[in-house]
Amino acid sequence: MRMQTPSPYEQTLGEHLRSQGISRRSFLKFCGLLASSMALAPSMIPKIAEALEQAKRPSVIWLSFQECTGCTESLTRSHSPSLEGLIFDAISLDYHHTLQAASGDAAEHAREEAMKEHYGKYVLVVDGSIPLDNPGYSTIAGISNLDMLKEAAAGAAAIIAVGTCAAYGGLPKADPNPTGAVSVSDIIKDKPIINVPGCPPIPVVITGVIAHFLTFGLPELDSLGRPKAFYGQSIHDRCYRRPFYERGLFAETFDDEGAKAGWCLYKLGCKGPVTYNACATTKWNDGTSFPIESGHGCIGCSEPNFWDFGGFYKALSIPTGASGKNAVYAAAAGIAAGVAIGAMNKKSKAEAASSHQTVTVEELNQESGS
């Protein structure tokens, strides 16, 4: 009997993966890894397998505005066959002006066709912020980012704001925000928006959110619109160096004995305690490590306004400008305060953001004893 091959849009994800030579055992492995990446209980694996098997391949329209293409690089540079690669290959990416072969009118025609054919059903992915000061700051095919976003959002089932620029304004919005950059959620108010911040976001988090949307619908979000499955815990909570923090063992410079022994980087400006992301568990570069594991503090890139925190190398509980012994006292107070430190850090973060002091070479080489 000859089986009729379904058209790509009628294919389920399970069918698509099998047509790519992925066996059911491989599919089960894939679902196990997916559950792990989404921080779901392993008991959810059969449910994910069942839901993914039946899910239709989604049409995805990807719009890039004021961005550096780092988010796309993050996703496409992952090694294959990676989990994120498999999911990314399983979607029908109908428009992405950096990746697609078509250009000019043909590219824009592909976008318009996809929007028309899948109106109300497609997933809109946006990376980059939107300039409001002057529409001419960023355009695609002569269309302003604002107009293109509004038009594409109207027919989307959901919007995924990928990267801190799309989620919160990011680097373009950093003080003094010369283009009047805003986030997707500042403009679109009538569609579900899932923020996937990070500079760039972890690739499997980007695809994991798409997979979650396909299997279980909209994920549960935190107060900043981020999926709790990936952004539910702080870097600090999951950091393997946390036991050193608890014991008050800190690196004071980037090359002292504490740094060589892998002690906590809190006093070197690590923003782990106020940063919510999955880096400490999912890691980067094929699971090799994450910044703290490589000896550098977290810079807080998945948080709003992280460029204006007051300096990547300023310890969190230290008000901008404080250094030397004050840093030691502030850190010690932080340990003693326990949970209260979170509120303290948020306050200092806000203060730092408003004062927006620049970082000097001396601060980069800060030594607590100086």
Add this chain to the structure above:
Amino acid sequence: MSLNDIPVRPATVVTGNLRPVLHEIRHALSELMAHGTHGMIDLHSLPFSSQEYAALDEFLGEGEIDLTLNVLGKTRLRESGYAGVWRIEHFDDNDKRIGYFIEIGHVPEILRSQCDDIKEGLAAMTTILAMEEDNNEDANT
């Protein structure tokens, strides 16, 4: 100069997660005995130091079975010294470990033949046997 020449020697670290995981395994094993419940623990997203991984390995010990599957990269299934407790390690094509589960059951789920595959296999076998019988009948006439 190799990486080993760089004078970075991480101090011993204890996350405190090993003991709870060992008790979770024991609890899952008793559930398997009492109710036949299949259990699974995802170790990949737990903060674990290399020392704690080593201690876990030592605690679990080695059993009789050590299998490697070729599914989207390698997957290694090892029964521990405690029957019914399995280590499942998933690797990518570059042999990097991308998933690590402890599974508590008679056989790891991924090893079982999948129902849909059995169904398709049965259909294929039935078709082949029918075709062979048709061919034999044709040859005999």
